[in-house]
Each structure stands twice: as C-alpha cells, then as structure tokens.
Amino acid sequence: MIxxxxxxxxxxxxxxxxxxxxxxxxxxxxxxATVVSIVGLVVALxxxxxxxxxxxxxxQELFGGY
Numbered sequence: 001m002i003x004x005x006x007x008x009x010x011x012x013x014x015x016x017x018x019x020x021x022x023x024x025x026x027x028x029x030x031x032x033a034t035v036v037s038i039v040g041l042v043v044a045l046x047x048x049x050x051x052x053x054x055x056x057x058x059x060q061e062l063f064g065g066y
Contacts, residue, residue, distance in 0.1 A: 006051055013044050 017040030024033035 006047065010044055010047060013040060013047070016040075 017037060021033040021037050024030070024036065
C-alpha cells in the first residue's frame with residue numbers, strides 16, 4: 001500500500017530545494033543554485049523510483065507473476 005507520507009516527503013523536498021535555490025540566486029550564486037536543483041531532482045526521482053518499484057512488485061504479486 002502506498003503511504004501518504006511519501007507524498008509529503010516529495011513535497012518537503014520540493015519546498016526546501018526551492019527555498020535554497022531562491023536564497024542562492026539572491027546572493028548571486030546561480031551556479032550553486034543550479035547544482036542544488038539538480039541534486040534535488042535526483043533525490044526526488046530516486047524516491048519516486050522506489051515508489052514505482054513497489055507498485056510493480058504489488059502488481060506482480062496481485063496477478064501471481066514470477
């Protein structure tokens with residue numbers, strides 16, 4: 001079963017990355033802000049990938065596949 005806390009984790013990651021990027025852009029550190037946004041994207045995608053993997057294993061278990 002997919003837990004609602006994962007959605008909150010993704011939202012928190014997005015909010016934190018947005019705030020950090022805005023602070024860095026205001027302090028003329030756009031290169032670091034770009035790196036931070038890419039790292040945030042990778043982290044969010046890895047969380048989503050684990051969710052998709054869990055979904056596929058649930059579907060496989062549901063249909064009795066190997």
